[in-house]
Each structure stands twice: as C-alpha cells, then as structure tokens.
Amino acid sequence: MENSKLKIGIYELTGCAGDALLILDCEKELIDIFNAADIQSFVMAKSDNIEGDLDIALVEGSVTTEKEIEELKDIRQRSKIVVAIGLCATVGGIQARFLDPKEWNERFKKVYGNIEMTHTKPVQSKPIDAYIDVDFYLPGCPIGKEQFLIFFTRILKGNPPEKSQNPVCVTCKYNENDCLLKKGILCLGPLTEDGCGAICINHNLPCAGCWGPLKTGNRTSEYYLLKEKGFDVEHIKKKMANYSGTKIASFLKELEKEKK
Amino acid sequence: MRIVKLKKENLFPFLEVISKEADLWAPVKKYEDKHVFKAVEDFSEIDLDYQRTIIPPRRILLPPKTNMFEATQNTYKEDFSNVSKKIIFGIHACDVNALVIMDRFYNFAYDDPYYTRARENTLILGYSCWPDEHCLCKSTNTHIVTEGYDLFFSKLDTHYLVWIGSSQGDDLIRKQPSLFNEDISDKDIQTYLNWQKEREDAFQAEIDFIDMPDLIELKYNDPLWEELGKACLACGSCTNVCPTCNCYNVYDKPILGKNASKIVRCWDACTLENYSEVAGGENFRENRADRLKLWYTHKLQAYISKYGKPACVGCGRCIVSCPVDINVLTVGKTLSGEKVDAFWKRFNLQVKKEVRK
Ligand code: SF4
Ligand code: SF4
Ligand code: SF4
Ligand code: SF4
Numbered sequence: 116m117e118n119s120k121l122k123i124g125i126y127e128l129t130g131c132a133g134d135a136l137l138i139l140d141c142e143k144e145l146i147d148i149f150n151a152a153d154i155q156s157f158v159m160a161k162s163d164n165i166e167g168d169l170d171i172a173l174v175e176g177s178v179t180t181e182k183e184i185e186e187l188k189d190i191r192q193r194s195k196i197v198v199a200i201g202l203c204a205t206v207g208g209i210q211a212r213f214l215d216p217k218e219w220n221e222r223f224k225k226v227y228g229n230i231e232m233t234h235t236k237p238v239q240s241k242p243i244d245a246y247i248d249v250d251f252y253l254p255g256c257p258i259g260k261e262q263f264l265i266f267f268t269r270i271l272k273g274n275p276p277e278k279s280q281n282p283v284c285v286t287c288k289y290n291e292n293d294c295l296l297k298k299g300i301l302c303l304g305p306l307t308e309d310g311c312g313a314i315c316i317n318h319n320l321p322c323a324g325c326w327g328p329l330k331t332g333n334r335t336s337e338y339y340l341l342k343e344k345g346f347d348v349e350h351i352k353k354k355m356a357n358y359s360g361t362k363i364a365s366f367l368k369e370l371e372k373e374k375k
Numbered sequence: 376m377r378i379v380k381l382k383k384e385n386l387f388p389f390l391e392v393i394s395k396e397a398d399l400w401a402p403v404k405k406y407e408d409k410h411v412f413k414a415v416e417d418f419s420e421i422d423l424d425y426q427r428t429i430i431p432p433r434r435i436l437l438p439p440k441t442n443m444f445e446a447t448q449n450t451y452k453e454d455f456s457n458v459s460k461k462i463i464f465g466i467h468a469c470d471v472n473a474l475v476i477m478d479r480f481y482n483f484a485y486d487d488p489y490y491t492r493a494r495e496n497t498l499i500l501g502y503s504c505w506p507d508e509h510c511l512c513k514s515t516n517t518h519i520v521t522e523g524y525d526l527f528f529s530k531l532d533t534h535y536l537v538w539i540g541s542s543q544g545d546d547l548i549r550k551q552p553s554l555f556n557e558d559i560s561d562k563d564i565q566t567y568l569n570w571q572k573e574r575e576d577a578f579q580a581e582i583d584f585i586d587m588p589d590l591i592e593l594k595y596n597d598p599l600w601e602e603l604g605k606a607c608l609a610c611g612s613c614t615n616v617c618p619t620c621n622c623y624n625v626y627d628k629p630i631l632g633k634n635a636s637k638i639v640r641c642w643d644a645c646t647l648e649n650y651s652e653v654a655g656g657e658n659f660r661e662n663r664a665d666r667l668k669l670w671y672t673h674k675l676q677a678y679i680s681k682y683g684k685p686a687c688v689g690c691g692r693c694i695v696s697c698p699v700d701i702n703v704l705t706v707g708k709t710l711s712g713e714k715v716d717a718f719w720k721r722f723n724l725q726v727k728k729e730v731r732k
Contacts, residue, residue: 147632268629277626281647284610289439289642291430293406294612296698305608305698331648333663336606339722340699373729 121170121271124156126190128176128183129240130208133257134201135159135175141260151271169194171270173253174243177203177211177360182235184246191247196270199249200263202256204242206327207360211240214364242360251275254308256325256358262310280308282329283322287313295321296337299344301354306332324358334366379548379555380563381528381535387418390464392551397460397498400435402428412463423465423530426507427690431618432463432470433477436493439615440641443489443625447635458492464500469510469690471501471524472517473618476678476686480621489640498543501527506578511689511704513578518689531566580694582707584685587675590710595668599709604664605726606699606719607646613702614644614670616692622650645669671706 127135139160141148148154156164172194178184191197199205213219219239243249253266266276283304287294290313296302302321304313308329315322328334334355341351352370355363381389390399401421402410410425412432442454466474474494481490501524512518520527525544528535536559539545548555614620624643629636643650646667651660660666678686693702700717708715 144631151631264631265628268631269627271631272629274627274629277649277652281649282608282610284608284612285615285644285647288430288612288615291405291411291428291434293409293429294696294698297696305610331609331661333606333608335726336608336699336722339725340718343718343721 120151120153122155122168123152124166124169124172124190124194125154125159126156126172126174126176126186127158128174128187128204128243129179129210130176130201130203131257132159132175134204134255137257137260137263138173141264144264148267151268167193171196171198173198173200174204175201177208177240178238178243178246179210179240180235180237184238187243187246196250197243197247198251198253198266198270199243200253200255201258202254202325202327202358202360203240205252205254205360206358206362207240207242207245208256209357209360211242211360212356213239214361214367240360242362245361254327255310256327259310259312261312280310280329282332283307283309283311283313283316283326285309286311287316287322289313290317292316295319296340301341301346301351303337303354305329305337306334306355307358323354326358328355328359328362330362334363335369338370377539377545378559379537379539379557380559381537381555383534385554386535389551389554390418392554393462393547397462400432400461400463402465405429412465421465423502425465426504426510427467427469427692427695429692429696430616431473431690431692432466433474433618433621435461435463436474436477436497437490437623437640437642440639441489443638443640445630445635445637447633451638453488455489455492457489458496461493461497462500463497465502466499466524467502467504467690468520469512469515469517469688470618471499471520471527472512472515473688473690474499475523476619476688477621478523479682480619498525498547499523500525500544503527503529505574506580507691508579509691509694509704510578511580511582511687511691511694513575513689514580514582514584515685515687515689518574518578529567529570531563531570534563536563536567580691580704582704583711584675584679584687584707586711587685587707588679591672591676594710599706600664600668602723603667603701603706603719604662606722607663607667607701608698609646609648609663609666610698611644611647612696612698613693614646615642616696617674618688618690618692619674619686620644624650645673667701671703674703675707675710 125135156166172190178187202208213222269276286309287304300321303324304322306329307322307324308326310326338351398414400412401415402425403413403420404422405411410428412428412435415421441457444451444453481487501520524540527538622643623640625640627636628639652658674687675685687703694704699719701719705715705717
C-alpha cells in the first residue's frame, strides 16, 4: 500500500514561509494529508527528509539567489509535477517590485553597499516560472486553507483544477457585499484571483490584490476608471503593482509611455 | 382571487402566526442604503422601506454554493439540505416576475430537483414598492403581478390590501382570519387607485423593449459590442445580481482520506472568462465583447422571441452594480440610437484620442 502513495516534496525558497506554515496549520486534516501522500521532504515539518524522485513538488517563495536557481532546477528535474504555491512563487512576491534590472542593481548597492557575497550570489527576485516550467499555480498571500485542500486532494486523485480563474468579485457577490469600487473606493477585486473568500470586502475593506493578478484582468479599463474617480495615477500604479510581482510588467511599461 | 384588508398593526402578529411552521425571509438593512434578504427571527430587523436587495431572492432557493451530492465509485447520496419550508415576505413585483421566469428555466426539458423542491416548499408574499431612478420594470411590464405570488401586500395609509393569489396563500390567511377583514370601502378602493396612478407616473427610467429583438439582430456586428468589451472588467457582477440569470457550474470537491467526493454546484456567469472554458482548456468565448453580446442577446432577444417578453424584469440591479456602467439601460438606449452618459462610452473616446495622439 505504502508505495502506491504519491511522493510529495514541499519546498521553501525566499518568502515568509507562510504557505508551508499554512499547510501545517491544517490541523484537522494534517493526519489525512500525511496518510494520503508520502511526504518525502518538508523541512518545516520534519527532519528525516529524502531528496529523490517526486510525483509532485509544491514550491513556495521567489527565486533570489543563484543557489536557489540551482535548487529549483534540481526540484524540477526530480518531479513529475511542479506547483507554485503562494504569491512569491506565483508572481515573485512584493520583493519583485523593481522590474528594471539597472534600477534593481542601484537599489541593491544602496542597501548593501559594495560587499562581496561569498555564500551565494543574489539575483533580482523572480517567480519560479522565470526559470522552470510550472504545471499549476496556487496563489494567495498566504494560500487559503479551503483552496489548498481542494487543490491538494484533486491533484492527489489525478483530477487537476481548471485553467482560468475568477476574480475576487465573484465571491464578493456570493457574499452579497456592497460594491466598494462602485462607491468610488480603490478596490482591486476585478483584477485579482479569487480564492480568499473576499475576506477584505466582507469586512468593508477594499481588495489590495494579495491573491495576485488575474491573467486576463482588464487593467487598462480599471486604471482609467480610477483615474476618472480622481485617484492619483502614481497611487493607482503602486496599488496595482504591489502584489503583481513581475506579471504586469508590460502593462506598467505602457503606462510609463503614456506619461511621456 | 380574493382581496382582503389588514390593519398595519396586525402585520407582525400575522407574520408571527405564519412563521411558526416555516422560516421567514424578509428584507433587512445590511448597509446604510442597501438591503439583503435574510431569515429573520426578530421581526424588528425587517425593513420594508427598501429599494432592491443586492442579490435577488433566487439566492434563497438556490444559494451561490450548494452541495448536490456525495459520491463514491458506485454510490451517491443526494443532499437536499437547502429544501425546507420557507416564506419569503416583502418581494417586489419585479422579483416575483423573475421567479416566474426562473420556474420556467429550471423546468424546461428536465426538472431540476434542487430548484423545484426548494420552490415547492416556498411561499411568496409580495409587497408593493415605489420606483427610484433605476427601476425599469414599467418598460418590461413587470411592475405589476398577475401570477407567481401566494399573497401580495399593497401598502395604503393605515392598512394593507392583500391579494390572495393561491390556495396556499388562502390557507395562510385562514390561520387567523380575525386579523383580516373583508369590508373594503369605496374610499379604500379610491385610495388604492390614486396610489396606483401616482406610481405609474413616478417611473423615470424607460426603454422600448418591443424593438430590442430586431435591434440586436440588426446590430449584431455593430462596433458597440467591441466598445463594451474594451471597458468590461469581466467581474461577473451584472450576472450574479440579475434575478433572471440562472447558469451554474458543477465541480468535484474530493474528500481527503476517503474514496469519495462532494459534488458542488455554484453560480456561474457568462460574463466571466472561465464560463466558456471546456475540457482541454479551450475557450469559445475568450473575448469579453462576445460574452456581453451573449448576455444581452439572452436578456433582450432570445427570450422575447420565445415567450413574447424580455428576460429582464427591470429591477435595476445591473444599473447599480456594474462599475463601468454597462447595463440594460445604457446598452438598450445605445441600441435604439440614443446618447448615453456612461463610463464605457467615455473610456472608449479617451482610448481613441490617445491612439490618435
Ligand atoms: S467590492 Fe471589489 S471585489 Fe467586490 S464586487 Fe466590487 S470591485 Fe469586486
Ligand atoms: S487583498 Fe484581496 S485577495 Fe487579498 S485577502 Fe484581501 S480581498 Fe482577498
Ligand atoms: S438585466 Fe438588469 S434590470 Fe434586467 S432583470 Fe437583470 S439585473 Fe435587473
Ligand atoms: S458588464 Fe459590468 S458588471 Fe458585467 S462583467 Fe462587465 S464590468 Fe462586470
């Protein structure tokens, strides 16, 4: 029976470890998780880790050092399926804000000076799909319990999730919330992947976008809408960029052009 | 059909009597100016002075997310836990008419047991209303009710006139007939007629639905659809708030540690991208313009051609919900050649200007 279970590895690159922690925090289901899968490697949870061939690797965190690039490539080579979990792995995280490599270099020098890194060489923060092929994305900052458990169980049973995602607005309307955007508040719900349960709007706060940008979100229209409602363009841009990592780079470049 | 009279102070005692054997759902205030239907135990929460709830009462019959059944490899167990005796009190005419449309949708070729069982156990107690600037129901002729209700309350100064629309409605009255009386005076009738006349004149929003099927046909390739598609945020709100939208998705929620799955049904919206995604990841309506065209064809053409009336009951919810002002009023007016002031229009002008620059 033991060897019919799928071999799973859970890895952390650069991030707050919140996604790995969330998996551990599924207290009620933890026994079931460990029973249903053969967890080979999970540094946060155990010490007897085996780094061999895997059926599924769940990778949290963005890539910020050369050592992590090697680690990630090794994980890819050993795994049939790689899943990016959490905002840092899916889009690069809030640390992937400096898109222009020149600007990033300058910032780096300003913060760290001219020191020589001996352990490993730092690189500009990027999502894991900048270096390897990713089979599935599970967004969130951190990922949500309900969404994780459905995803995990489905993938274990060979029943992978759908490709395209809904915006936060869908659950927001399920919860019968009053629309903040309609009232003139900067809400990023239409541009953000659903999955959190519209938790901010349930508490009358606008969505800040922490589930990451919806691939096909209509940023141009919402940008003009917010501009028309009187928001400062730099403020809109910052809000949109905050949780988008490297994923809306071309949109932001277009906006720069517009300014000139 | 019979009409009886109920003193205002007898309303809550009546609700008290009828809610003994059923959950009573009624409008309550959720935000300063917005209401929702809620199962109420404390009647002081009920606020009948409301315009439209954020989500229409269809959510009471089919909630946004429900469990349909639990399945193993060779068994399945249906879950009808949403089916219970309910009374929805305070529904406006547009929403009563929308439920009549829903009854038809979910009973087309096959009966949808999740809807019909919930519906069979639900009584509809309508309530009169006064239009605001977004109410379009006079144009759709759904500002009055002729079917679909068990009781309908029209508010006059000191009492209600109560229309009895079904034998179940009659049974409710018979639970405590002493609360009602039958002697409707000439003065009462005149007050009602005056009220009705004033209400007819109070409607501000208007479109001509008669022309809509032809206009949709004639303007099927009009640049309008691309303009709408450019501005649409694909948030799905117009669809989720519409009382006559009925699409849903079904997905598996496998149970960890068991060889079983819950089969979940949730509302879907044709204005969302993943609505038309099929197995293999293909998508037949990736373009927002195509999706909006589908929505408006459904509301303004297909249903009219089949049933002689639009699949819009003029509730105004799409008008107060769409962040970019794409709604049945701005689209309908544009189709009939009228000028409208809407964000989607201004946005398209702006984008064109910038391209020219
Ligand atoms: S409040 Fe935000 S998330 Fe909710 S419907 Fe409006 S825009 Fe969408
Ligand atoms: S910021 Fe948006 S995506 Fe993040 S928890 Fe709040 S509502 Fe959800
Ligand atoms: S189309 Fe708009 S006005 Fe008509 S029923 Fe739907 S939400 Fe109400
Ligand atoms: S028409 Fe408006 S409410 Fe409907 S999906 Fe588009 S932006 Fe959202």
